[in-house]
Amino acid sequence: MGITKADLFSEVQNEMAAVAKAFSHPARVAIIEHLIKANACINSDLVQELGLAQATISQHLRELKEIGIIQGTIEGSRMNYCINPGRWKQVQAQFNTLFDQFKGSCC
Amino acid sequence: MGITKADLFSEVQNEMAAVAKAFSHPARVAIIEHLIKANACINSDLVQELGLAQATISQHLRELKEIGIIQGTIEGSRMNYCINPGRWKQVQAQFNTLFDQFKGSCC
């Protein structure tokens, strides 16, 4: 039905899925990578860099901000977006906790 | 439009997004975790474990198999699913390559 039955799963599982979803679109991956390279960037930079419309970029930035991976500070008429270092480490740890659960062999 | 403009992004970025998408649903996270705990499991185990219909579980298993994270071997009338160790390490490395690109400070 397109609706996820979130109540069937644990808090941790839902959180893991929500965080992974932030990385599940190439535009958001590209935004993150550009943000890392440039240290910081603004919406209109990304409109140039990627070939997407301003409204679309803004929407992706909001999703990344909502999950906490990036943060934006107002700078006059523009927004200065950058990685949120604390959250970044936290998310990396979250993934590695899952990855490290599997040690070894298979059937 | 719901259509992702994959041609705007690099191969690596599209791959990263595709892999992240595998983890972007709590049912798939739950399947992976159960698969790790049990070492291996079958479709009907998961129907019991999670509260989803058999057809739904099967669909999620297929998506995980398509991205290569899990593999299934036929065992009589059932499928024995388990983590694909090689691919698992590869995916972990893929995430950490992205995570390690960001070192340090922010705006």
Add this chain to the structure above:
DNA sequence: ATTGTATATCGCAATATTACGATAAAAGTT
């Protein structure tokens, strides 16, 4: 042979996501 178990796939309905034009709001520029 018939019945039961296990899984995959099809078809559909409900919902979510992606993309963008249009517009609004806020700050800087002339």
Add this chain to the structure above:
DNA sequence: AACTTTTATCGTAATATTGCGATATACAAT
């Protein structure tokens, strides 16, 4: 003040995802 730049949000269309009932197939058991 009028204009430009920058961004966010709204509304909408196109497409994707999620979930499941209803099958179909394959093997196992009686």
